Amino acid sequence: MTLLEKTATELLADLAAGRLSSAELVRACLEQIERHDGAVHAFLRVDSERALAQAKAIDERRARGDKLGPLGGLPVAIKDLLCDRDELCTCGSRMLENFRPPYDAAVIEKIKAADGVLLGRTNLDEFAMGGSTENSAFGPTCNPWDTTRIAGGSSGGAAACVAARMVPLSIGTDTGGSIRQPAGLCGVTGLKPTYGRVSRYGLVAFASSLDQIGPLAQSAEDAALLLEVIAGHDPRDSTSVPKEVPAYSKSVNKPLAGLRLGIAREHFAAGLDAEVERAVREAIKVYQSLGAKVVDISLPHGKYGVACYYVIAPSEASSNLARYDGVHYGHRTDVRIMSEALEAERAALEHGSAGRAAAEAAVAQLDTPLVRMYRQSRAEGFGPEVKRRIMLGTYALSAGYYDAYYLKALKVRRLIRQDYDTAFKDVDLIVGPVTSTPAFKIGEKSDDPLAMYLVDLYTVSANLAGVGGIVVPCGQSNGLPIGLQLQAPPFEEERLLRAAAMYQRETDWHRRAPTLA
Ligand code: GLN
Numbered sequence: 001m002t003l004l005e006k007t008a009t010e011l012l013a014d015l016a017a018g019r020l021s022s023a024e025l026v027r028a029c030l031e032q033i034e035r036h037d038g039a040v041h042a043f044l045r046v047d048s049e050r051a052l053a054q055a056k057a058i059d060e061r062r063a064r065g066d067k068l069g070p071l072g073g074l075p076v077a078i079k080d081l082l083c084d085r086d087e088l089c090t091c092g093s094r095m096l097e098n099f100r101p102p103y104d105a106a107v108i109e110k111i112k113a114a115d116g117v118l119l120g121r122t123n124l125d126e127f128a129m130g131g132s133t134e135n136s137a138f139g140p141t142c143n144p145w146d147t148t149r150i151a152g153g154s155s156g157g158a159a160a161c162v163a164a165r166m167v168p169l170s171i172g173t174d175t176g177g178s179i180r181q182p183a184g185l186c187g188v189t190g191l192k193p194t195y196g197r198v199s200r201y202g203l204v205a206f207a208s209s210l211d212q213i214g215p216l217a218q219s220a221e222d223a224a225l226l227l228e229v230i231a232g233h234d235p236r237d238s239t240s241v242p243k244e245v246p247a248y249s250k251s252v253n254k255p256l257a258g259l260r261l262g263i264a265r266e267h268f269a270a271g272l273d274a275e276v277e278r279a280v281r282e283a284i285k286v287y288q289s290l291g292a293k294v295v296d297i298s299l300p301h302g303k304y305g306v307a308c309y310y311v312i313a314p315s316e317a318s319s320n321l322a323r324y325d326g327v328h329y330g331h332r333t334d335v336r337i338m339s340e341a342l343e344a345e346r347a348a349l350e351h352g353s354a355g356r357a358a359a360e361a362a363v364a365q366l367d368t369p370l371v372r373m374y375r376q377s378r379a380e381g382f383g384p385e386v387k388r389r390i391m392l393g394t395y396a397l398s399a400g401y402y403d404a405y406y407l408k409a410l411k412v413r414r415l416i417r418q419d420y421d422t423a424f425k426d427v428d429l430i431v432g433p434v435t436s437t438p439a440f441k442i443g444e445k446s447d448d449p450l451a452m453y454l455v456d457l458y459t460v461s462a463n464l465a466g467v468g469g470i471v472v473p474c475g476q477s478n479g480l481p482i483g484l485q486l487q488a489p490p491f492e493e494e495r496l497l498r499a500a501a502m503y504q505r506e507t508d509w510h511r512r513a514p515t516l517a
Contacts, residue, residue, distance in 0.1 A: 003028050005513060008074055008168035008222035015062075015073050022055035022062075022073025026117055029075050032166045033120070036516045041141050042151070042161035044080050044090060046120035051075060054117045061115075070229055070249070071116035077170040079158050080121040081128055082213070083202040084108045087118075091204050092126040092136040092154075095330040095381030105202025106237065107171060107213055107230045114229040119167050122157030126383045128178055128206045129317065130154050131455045132445070135385045140442055143186060144514040145480055149439040152182030158216050159186040163481075165513050169217050169226050173203060175210045176309050177434075177459025180471040183216055184434035184483020187473040189500065189510060190216040191223045194490045195466035196241035198227075199234030207316035208239075210309075210463040219510050220472065220500035224248035227493060243491060252497045259292040259499065262427030264299045267458065273437040279475025279482040280433050286506050287431070287499075297423045297430065301415040302461050308416065309460040310453055311396050311409035318393030321386070326377030333376040388449065417465040420489070429499055430487040434458055434471045438480035462487055470496040473509040481509075 003025070006014070014020035030048050037043055058073040078084065081091050083101030090096050104112070111118065125135035133141040133156025141156035143149040144164040151160040155172030159182035162170050172179040174192035183190025191214045198213045205211060215226035228249050233242040261284065268277060288294060326332030382390070396405040423430060435455060445451045462469045467490055474484035484503070488496045504510050 004032055004165040004168075006168075007218045008225060009219070011168055012072055012074060012225070021059045022117060023052060023059055025073065026051050026055040026075050026119065029119060029167050032164070036144075036164055037166065039142060039147050039517065040144050040160050040164050041139060042122055042157040042164065042166060043077070043120045044092075044123050044138055044157070045088065047087065047118070050086060051117050051119045058115050058117065069113060069115035070225065071111065071114040074116055074169060075119040075167050076111055076116040076226070077119050077122050077158065077161050077167045078108070079124055079155050079170070079172050081124060081173055081204050082107055082171065083204070084118065087121055089204065090138070091128070092124045092138065093381065093383065093386070094137045095324050097137075097331065099329065101202070103202060106199035106234045108202065110230050116169070116229070122155070122161055122170060124157060125154035126386050127204070127317070127321065128154040128173055128175055129385050129389050131177065131181055131452055133157065133182075134442065134446060135383060137383055142442065143439045143480075144516060145187065146439070148441055149480070150185070150442055152185035152439065154178040155216065156182050159183050159188055159190065162186070162188045162216050162218060163514060164516060169215065169222060171213060171226075171230070172216050173211060173213050174463065175206050176313060176463050177456050179214045179216060180434050180459050180469055180483070180485060181455070183471040184473075184485070185439040185481060187481030187509070187512065187514075188216055189219055189223050189470065189472050190214065191227060191470045191493065191496065192462060192468055193227065193231065193493055194468040195463075196239055197231050197468070197491065197493065199232070199237040199240045201234055201236040205320040207313040208320065209316060210313060212463075219504055220470065220497050221249070221252050223470070224252040224497045227497070231493075241491070246494045248494055248497055251494055252501045254498055255290070255502050256428070256495065256498050257291065259287065259429065260427045261287055261292050261294050262297040262423050262430040263294055264297050264302070264423070264430060264432060266299050266302050267432035271436050272433060273477070275475075275477035276433050276435070276437060276482050279477070280484055283474040283484045283503065284431060286503055290502060290506070295427050297427060299419040299423060299430075299461065301412065301419050304412050305416060305461040305464060306453055306456055308409045308412040309456065309464060310392070311405050312413065312464070314389040314393035315396045315406050316393070318390045318397065321390055324378065324381060325374045326381070331377055331381035333373060333380055335373065385449070413464045416461050420465045420467055424489045428488070428495060432458065432485055434483040434485040438477050438482055458485060466490060468493050468496055470500050472500045472503055473512070474503075474507070475509060
């Protein structure tokens with residue numbers, strides 16, 4: 001086995017025993033990135049100097065006999081959506097291409113304090129809006145198993161870098177599936193914690209009632225290690241919950257006896273790829289062979305999840321993204337060329353149809369230099385999907401539509417949560433697919449936003465309900481990974497991790513790595 005095929009847990013043992021130094025490990029990661037990231041594009045930026053300096057400092061402390069933190073010199077990659085005072089934080093957007101945050105996110109502080117090495121910043125859909133990383137302003141991430149295919153998203157870079165064995169651990173975020181979906185499509189383990197489990201202080205907000213930060217890794221054991229570091233209450237994020245953090249890394253290998261697994265009939269409906277269904281059902285059999293009982297359940301409102309999510313998430317996004325106006329934050333248009341652009345726009349309006357007259361009147365009303373600058377800055381800084389979300393959200397929140405869309409979506413959200421509450425009276429975990437097909441081709445759904453949104457069918461409900469979920473690789477179809485999703489009641493991450501580890505002791509899907517050219 002080569003060095004980077006080892007799991008974080010195995011590497012940590014090597015580091016602790018002095019068989020490996022953190023600097024050696026970081027250099028191996030940098031070489032792997034150098035060799036393969038041209039084809040994969042998991043990273044937006046790699047800070048090799050800083051990573052090597054951090055690694056050397058940790059090695060020196062180890063040599064002196066200091067007690068090291070739980071990450072003990074392991075490299076970690078960070079989705080380019082979390083603030084780190086020493087790095088740019090682009091959010092995959094032209095808008096924040098040059099944004100250098102003035103402070104560290106809570107998760108960054110914790111990784112540093114735990115002696116993790118910050119290796120680099122991973123690619124994502126712009127502001128985490130998307131499911132394929134094709135919405136990154138800096139080009140898509142390719143799936144390491146087949147570089148003509150998407151890596152999933154929005155944490156596509158975070159999943160691909162672990163799959164390509166460029167780094168043992170990475171941090172992603174999940175608003176509607178963005179950790180679990182790319183984990184499934186890239187064949188790695190990814191955990192979305194319960195809403196409130198991990199502090200979002202310093203996370204650039206997409207949809208604040210849904211966003212959570214979580215780990216991606218090769219195994220549940222590794223995810224436990226990283227979750228234990230990043231979880232916990234933080235007074236700077238008022239939605240983080242003051243609950244003790246269990247010692248996930250200690251309990252992860254304890255099997256669960258008498259497990260009751262819920263299979264939702266809605267998860268195996270039309271549209272589910274036959275190979276995906278086969279792999280998921282095989283995985284369930286593995287659990288049965290370990291003594292788990294299978295219970296048929298129903299999540300009847302899940303079918304409204306995508307519609308509900310695509311009202312709530314854009315509504316919150318339209319509000320969160322108001323701050324990018326070129327003054328408070330973000331790209332500011334070149335004021336000289338702006339007036340030329342405005343002239344051109346005016347000319348276009350003059351020659352347009354009658355319907356344009358009304359638009360022109362509205363524009364004229366707002367046509368002050370300041371508003372012109374806002375408009376032009378935002379027009380230049382945001383990509384098409386972000387603009388679409390801002391428009392959808394603004395519409396759903398506007399007077400006259402608020403009740404019909406936003407308020408209605410909130411009510412549906414409550415029903416989705418109630419489905420979970422009911423189901424969890426009878427079962428310990430809900431088990432099913434994470435996506436209905438393996439990774440699709442880059443470009444395949446680019447012209448069809450609705451088709452792209454429907455990819456989120458199996459993931460958005462957990463965010464709407466606030467529950468946690470983990471994805472583990474459970475098979476392959478034509479060489480492409482298939483993921484299994486487990487969902488648990490709120491704050492039962494320990495159960496998710498233990499159940500995932502039980503499966504990974506019986507199978508080796510999580511140990512398979514793609515052959516990179
Ligand atoms: N694919 C979903 C979306 O486009 C989820 C994104 C996420 O979880 N950040 O909104």
